[in-house]
Amino acid sequence: MELKNDLILRAARGESIERYPVWLMRQAGRILPEYRAVRAKLSGFKELVETPQFSAEVTVQPVDLLGVDAAIIFSDILVVPEAMGLEYQMLEAKGPWFEKTIRSEEGLRFAETNFDIEDRLGYVLEAIKLANKELDGRVPLIGFAGAPWTIFCYMVEGHGSKTFSESRKLLYTNPTLAHELLSRITDVTIQYMKAQVKAGAHMLQLFDSWAGILGTEQYAEFGLKYVDKIANALTEVPLTIFSKGAILSIPAIAKLNCATVGLDWNMDSVAIRKEIGDSRTLQGNLDPCALYSSHKEVENLTRKMLDSFTSKRHIVNLGHGVYPDIDPEKVKTFIKTVKNYELHHE
């Protein structure tokens, strides 16, 4: 199916664009009353993730309601560890929760790799197909997965943490086990993302949410080494790597086989552009809290960011997922400001 709006794909590839493309991480989610209405009919978050009809429906909502230049499939990075053998729950107050964890060789039996992706993750692939059908080529659809280090953190820790000290401990006490688990996650992630492309994803994004808790040396060894493998295996569609908090590793990430580097709201896109040149597209990175401002101020802050760009290689986004209590009208102001902005360079 031909895409009517392929702006984001051109921006990712460094091709000519008439304006900057824009979308928001977590655009399909609690900010939209229409999402909450779908969610209210269901038993919980997981039913939404696991029912293609519903996840496709909420995937398309922000395209209709907000006017973004891309859809991202509604899913969760934890579907991968679950497919590998660690079931998760999403607790209302606590976030993700795993009954079992992997902290010894014995635990590796919960890190399977020899299974059929279609069999265990077919519901995501089905949702991608349904969403594309509904989108009818209006905008590209982004597929995604968690980066191995971040998935590793959940499989070892079993839940969110401020320090992920159990996960980091393993890097010192049993690096062989850590590498084995990371390799397995990498293998499954490659298969899973390839299946997403086959199902119809036009772009891919890797979320490395806990990149920032490692120093650069450890992140190179236990994080980027595996991201590199994934990037080299996925060359069919443009790939974005979003390593939250890994400020010092951005130059290394920009050398990987990816189209786009995602920036969090604390990263300095001007300095990073200067450092990496025009070799990669940058995605981001307005502070999500900026959308709590007045409409006028949202416009000013968005324009200030756009004015700072010195290259056409940008995909506009927030520097983190949009917070659930943000007024959707403010999101519209953000999007409108980007769409009305006149490109000031080639």
Next chain:
Amino acid sequence: MELKNDLILRAARGESIERYPVWLMRQAGRILPEYRAVRAKLSGFKELVETPQFSAEVTVQPVDLLGVDAAIIFSDILVVPEAMGLEYQMLEAKGPWFEKTIRSEEGLRFAETNFDIEDRLGYVLEAIKLANKELDGRVPLIGFAGAPWTIFCYMVEGHGSKTFSESRKLLYTNPTLAHELLSRITDVTIQYMKAQVKAGAHMLQLFDSWAGILGTEQYAEFGLKYVDKIANALTEVPLTIFSKGAILSIPAIAKLNCATVGLDWNMDSVAIRKEIGDSRTLQGNLDPCALYSSHKEVENLTRKMLDSFTSKRHIVNLGHGVYPDIDPEKVKTFIKTVKNYELHHE
């Protein structure tokens, strides 16, 4: 009282030292069975903080048991917001919890400044006196407080958070209120730290635990502006500023009126030394998880860090508080390695 070991004070001031001084953040705490024994007799964490006899006792424990070159008064950064009018609880599973929060001008009535420090925080000052008596000049005693931005985060949010979006929201929606609250915290903190020095603290440390959730511009405006005021008001004893996660702001911090800049475990002390020269002492920054390694590996990792130093201006520490489940024997290996290390430069 004359100090028998003033190594850390000399290192902070950039004076001549015979070896690097060493201590650990959270050295007085759950890693020590002797601490847990004191704690077990009490109703909770707050009773320990608020009873000078006990907080002095656990303050001195690591000097006796681990052989560190400094003691740090056992207390909590949240005693300041409590003195200002926001009582806190320390919940076993959840961490700090405030019943009331400040999110509007009305809330400022819970941010008092006109009170007598001795009256509301006398128990900390008394603990400092008792601890010094017990230390008998063996090592210097460090006083501390939370930096205004971090205290602000708790007063606005009411508890810990991954994003502190309520606190950051206020910077956009009501910067005037934010500055008013930050000013008040600053005033009280200056008085409080001066009182600590008068009570006998030989050094001071400001903990800005949530510095890393702001971009550099916002951290300059809402964080460092107030740290600067505190640093300029406290010149009697050496001051350490520890802004966790604020990698890009380190050069700015090194320009403030402080003796020492604290580094977290993700910061690159070699690059930072190159950038700031020998103008400041650096404190840190072994990964706390390194202490989960074998004794041999703890020694190797510690030596590797020491070998990387190119200046005498270092105070050795971890890059974060020691984790409660670390074996105290590993801490001893860390300390011994530092003490046995031969200085390789002036």
